[in-house]
Amino acid sequence: xxxxxxxxxxxxxxxIYDLCVWVGIVAYIVIFVSVTNVRFQGEAxxxxxxxxxxxxATCGFLMLTIILCIGPLARIDKRFLPLLYNRRHFxxxxxxxxxIHAGLAIFWYHSFGPINPIVSVVxxxxxxxxxxxxxxxxxxxxxxxxxxxxxxTSHDYWNAVLGSSWKSLHVMxxxxxxxxxxxxxxxxxQEDYTGILPGMLYASVILVGGLHLYxxxxxxxxxxxxxxxxxxxxxxxWQDIENDHAITVSVGDDExxxxxxxxxxxxxxxxxxxxxxxxxxxxxxxxxxxxxxxWHGYQYRPEDGCSPxxxxxKIETYQLKLEDNVVFLNPDPLPAGTSRPVxxxx
Amino acid sequence: xxxxxxxxxxxxxxxxxxxxxxxxTPLTILLFGVSxxxxxxxxxxxxSTGAASWQTESSETLSGLLMVxxxxxxxxxxxxxxDQVESILLVNQGKFSAEAYARPYHNRMVSVTxxxxxxxxxxxxxxTAADSIFEDQSGKSAADxxxxxxxxAKSLGVVTLNGEIADSKCxxxxxxxxxxxxxxxxxxxxxxxGIPSMLxxxxxxxxxxxxxxxxxxxxxxxxxxxxxxxxxxGVTGELMQKGDLxxxxxxxxxxxx
Ligand code: HEM
Ligand code: FES
Numbered sequence: 001x002x003x004x005x006x007x008x009x010x011x012x013x014x015x016i017y018d019l020c021v022w023v024g025i026v027a028y029i030v031i032f033v034s035v036t037n038v039r040f041q042g043e044a045x046x047x048x049x050x051x052x053x054x055x056x057a058t059c060g061f062l063m064l065t066i067i068l069c070i071g072p073l074a075r076i077d078k079r080f081l082p083l084l085y086n087r088r089h090f091x092x093x094x095x096x097x098x099x100i101h102a103g104l105a106i107f108w109y110h111s112f113g114p115i116n117p118i119v120s121v122v123x124x125x126x127x128x129x130x131x132x133x134x135x136x137x138x139x140x141x142x143x144x145x146x147x148x149x150x151x152x153t154s155h156d157y158w159n160a161v162l163g164s165s166w167k168s169l170h171v172m173x174x175x176x177x178x179x180x181x182x183x184x185x186x187x188x189x190q191e192d193y194t195g196i197l198p199g200m201l202y203a204s205v206i207l208v209g210g211l212h213l214y215x216x217x218x219x220x221x222x223x224x225x226x227x228x229x230x231x232x233x234x235x236x237x238w239q240d241i242e243n244d245h246a247i248t249v250s251v252g253d254d255e256x257x258x259x260x261x262x263x264x265x266x267x268x269x270x271x272x273x274x275x276x277x278x279x280x281x282x283x284x285x286x287x288x289x290x291x292x293x294x295w296h297g298y299q300y301r302p303e304d305g306c307s308p309x310x311x312x313x314k315i316e317t318y319q320l321k322l323e324d325n326v327v328f329l330n331p332d333p334l335p336a337g338t339s340r341p342v343x344x345x346x
Numbered sequence: 347x348x349x350x351x352x353x354x355x356x357x358x359x360x361x362x363x364x365x366x367x368x369x370x371t372p373l374t375i376l377l378f379g380v381s382x383x384x385x386x387x388x389x390x391x392x393x394s395t396g397a398a399s400w401q402t403e404s405s406e407t408l409s410g411l412l413m414v415x416x417x418x419x420x421x422x423x424x425x426x427x428x429d430q431v432e433s434i435l436l437v438n439q440g441k442f443s444a445e446a447y448a449r450p451y452h453n454r455m456v457s458v459t460x461x462x463x464x465x466x467x468x469x470x471x472x473x474t475a476a477d478s479i480f481e482d483q484s485g486k487s488a489a490d491x492x493x494x495x496x497x498x499a500k501s502l503g504v505v506t507l508n509g510e511i512a513d514s515k516c517x518x519x520x521x522x523x524x525x526x527x528x529x530x531x532x533x534x535x536x537x538x539x540g541i542p543s544m545l546x547x548x549x550x551x552x553x554x555x556x557x558x559x560x561x562x563x564x565x566x567x568x569x570x571x572x573x574x575x576x577x578x579x580g581v582t583g584e585l586m587q588k589g590d591l592x593x594x595x596x597x598x599x600x601x602x603x
Contacts, residue, residue, distance in 0.1 A: 020374060024377070024378060024381055027378065027381075027382060028381055028382065028385045029385075031382050031385045031386055031389070032385045032386075032388070032389045033389075035385070035386055035389035035390050036389045036390075036392060039389070039390055039392070040392070040394060040395075042397075043397035043398060043399050044394055044395070044396065044397050045522065046392065046395055046522050046523070047521050047522045050521065050522070050523070054388070054389075054392070055385070055389075058384070058385065058388050059385070062381055062384060066377070079365075079366060079369045082366065082370070108521075108532070109529070109531050109532035109535075110531060110532070110535065112439075112440030112441050112535075113440060113441030113442070113535035113536065113538065113539050114441065114442065114535065114538050114539045115535055115538065120531060120534075120535055121531070135531075136528075137531060187527075187528055188528055190527050190528075191526045191527050191528045193392055193393050193523070193526070193528075194388055194391035194392050194393065195391055196387055196388060196391050197388070200384070200388070
C-alpha cells in the first residue's frame with residue numbers, strides 16, 4: 001500500500017474495471033461503425049476515417065461525462081465509491097480515445113497539404129469573427145494538452161512528487177471539459193450533421209453540473225458545525241459515532257478532521273486527508289485495527305497515524321478529550337505520525 | 347455496526363461485498379446499454395453526404411485535349427454522348443494542384459492516367475505522377491477538331507448566386523462530407539495547395555450545383571479564397587462556359603456574407 005512505484009499496481013478488481021472500460025469502448029466503436037455502414041452504403045457511404053473520427057470523439061465525450069459524474073455520485077451514495085477506486089485508469093483510457101480522435105482529425109483534415117499539419121491545426125480554419133467559422137480545433141488541441149498532462153502525471157509517483165499541487169493539477173479536468181464543450185459547440189454543433197448532437201452536449205453539461213451542485217449542497221449538510229470551548233471544540237456525543245466508523249468535522253478554512261470510534265470504546269482523531277490521493281479517510285472504516293481509506297484502501301494506525309510497516313505513510317493526528325460523554329477536539333494538528341494517548345470510553 | 351453499511355464498504359484488495367455486487371451488476375448493464383444506445387443514435391442520425399466516389403484501387407486512362415488555364419482540365423468527347431464535350435478536372439495527390447504536371451502539355455492532345463473522383467455528372471481525375479501524362483503522337487483526328495471547337499470560352503452573362511466556397515477535390519468525392527464548417531480547415535489547406543475552388547449552390551430541393559471560381563482576369567482564385575473556405579457567401583460575376591464546365595469570375599473582395 002506504500003509508494004513502491006511499480007509501474008501499475010494491478011489486482012483483480014482493477015483488471016475487471018479496466019476490462020469493463022475497454023469492452024465498453026470497443027463495443028461503442030463497433031456499434032457506431034456498423035450502424036453507419038448499414039445506413040450509408042456504396043456511393044453514399046461516409047468516408048471511413050471520418051466515421052472513426054466521429055466514433056472516437058463521441059465515445060471520448062461520453063467517457064469524460066461519466067468520469068466527471070463519479071465524484072459527486074460517490075459523495076451522494078457511498079455505493080458509487082468503488083467506481084472512484086480506479087478512476088485514474090478510466091481517465092487514461094479516455095485520454096487514449098481522445099488522442100485517437102485528434103490524431104485522425106490531424107491526419108485527415110490537416111495533412112497531405114502544403115502546410116505543416118500542426119501549424120494548420122493552430123492557424124487554419126480560423127475566423128475569429130464568426131460563430132460558425134470559429135477555430136474549434138484550437139479548443140480541442142488545448143483540451144488534449146490538458147488531458148495529456150493529467151494522464152502523464154496520473155501515476156502515484158507524480159502524486160507523491162507534486163504533493164498538494166497534484167490535486168490542483170488534476171482539478172484541471174474541469175477547464176478541460178469546458179474546452180471540449182466549446183470544441184463541440186463551435187465545431188460539430190454548428191454544422192450539426194446529426195440532429196441530436198446539441199441535445200447530447202446540453203444533457204452532459206446539465207448532468208455533470210447538476211450532480212456537482214446537488215452533492216455540494218448534500219455534503220455540506222452532513223458537516224458538523226463546531227462550538228468552541230476555550231481551545232477545545234465540542235464535537236458531540238460519542239454515541240453518535242458508529243463503531244469502526246468516523247464523523248468528519250471542519251476546523252479552520254479547509255482542514256477536516258476524521259474522528260473514529262473503534263474497539264467499541266476507543267476514540268481517535270486524525271486528518272481526513274489520505275496521503276495517497278487525498279481520499280476522504282472519514283468515509284473509511286477501521287478494518288483489522290487500522291483506519292482504511294475508502295478510495296484505495298491505504299491504512300493508518302489509530303494510535304499514531306502511521307501506516308503499519310513496511311509502509312511509511314503518515315497523517316496528522318489530533319488530541320481528543322471526553323467529558324460526560326461529550327467529545328472535545330483540540331483543533332491544532334500534531335505533526336504527521338505523532339502518537340497521543342488513546343481516548344477510552346469507560 | 348449496521349450490517350448493510352459494512353456490506354458496502356469496499357477495498358480493492360478485499361473481495362467485493364455481496365450487496366455491492368448486487369448494485370454493480372445492473373449498473374454495469376445499464377451503463378453499457380445507455381452508451382450503446384447513444385452510439386447507435388448518433389451514428390444513425392448522421393446526415394447523408396450524397397452519392398460520390400473516389401476510386402482508389404484501379405486507375406483509368408482518358409484521352410483528350412489538355413488545358414491548364416485557370417485549372418488543369420482534360421476535354422474529351424463524352425463517350426455516352428459523342429456530340430458533346432466532357433471536361434475533366436485534373437488534380438494532384440493530397441491537397442495539391444496538378445498544374446506542375448500538366449503545364450508542359452498545355453493545348454496538346456494527351457492521355458492521362460489517374461484515379462477517378464465522381465459526383466453527380468462531375469468527373470475529376472487524380473494524377474499521381476508526372477509520367478501519368480503523355481502526348482498523343484497520332485496527330486489530330488476529326489474528333490479532336492470537334493473538341494477544340496467546343497472549348498473556346500463563351501460568356502453566359504452576369505449572375506448572382508449564394509453558396510459555399512469549397513475545394514472541388516474533397517467536395518466531389520474524396521471526403522464525404524467534404525464541405526461544411528467542420529471541413530473548413532481542410533478546405534483551406536486544399537485551396538492553398540491550388541485545388542480548384544468551387545461555389546457549391548443548393549437549390550430548393552437540396553440538389554447541389556458546382557461552379558468553378560476564377561479571379562476577374564480568368565486566373566485561379568484558390569489561393570485568394572483560401573481564407574474564405576467553407577464560408578457561405580453571395581457572389582456576383584460573369585458566368586463563363588468552357589467545355590462543359592461553368593466558371594464564375596469573382597473578385598474576392600466583392601463577396602457578400
Ligand atoms: C488536436 C485536437 C483536436 C482536433 C484537431 C479535433 C478536430 C475535430 C474535428 C475536425 C471535428 C469534426 C469531425 C467531423 O464530424 O467531421 C471534431 C469533432 C468533435 N471532437 Fe474533436 N478534435 C480535437 C480534440 C478533441 C478532443 C481531445 C476531444 C475529446 C473527446 C474531442 C471531441 C470531439 C467531439 C465530441 C466532437 C463532435 C463529434 C464529431 O463531430 O465527431 N476533440 N473534432
Ligand atoms: S486516496 Fe488512495 S488510498 Fe486513500
